[in-house]
Amino acid sequence: MQALQEKLDKESLENSFVGRVGRGIDGVFKPMDFDWRLSVSLVAGFMAKEVVVSTLAVLYAGEKDPKLALKQSVRLPSAIAFIVFVMFYIPCFAATITFGKEAGGFKFVVYLFVFTTVVAYVFSLIAYGLTSLFVS
Structure with a gap:
């Protein structure tokens, strides 16, 4: 009975709005072998990086x-890639808005988002x- 409930809970989560977005x-x-849960946590981290965990x-x-x-x-290469992505992508939402106000407007916020996301993705x-070369 417990195993059936766990399976039902897992399927409910996967079919929820968050699961579908993920x-x-x-x-x-996929190139970094992130599953949908890692992907969703990265999106949630745009509001504040501590939200990722x-x-x-x-x-x-x-x-x-x-x-x-x-x-x-999550394999070790994916875990390291995940940490690197979190380190380099856009700072929290409040810092991003402040940056936009100080830098001169919305176009700088878009630039910051695109630049940091591309850098995070490449790194x-x-x-x-x-990591995949050294860990099997």
């Missing part, structure tokens, strides 16, 4: 052992590739 953007992060905690909370489930579903790909 699967929708999943292809963007709490989003992962919520998305893995339905598992019997969330830490073990995370460890089993994340590099980190994934290099």
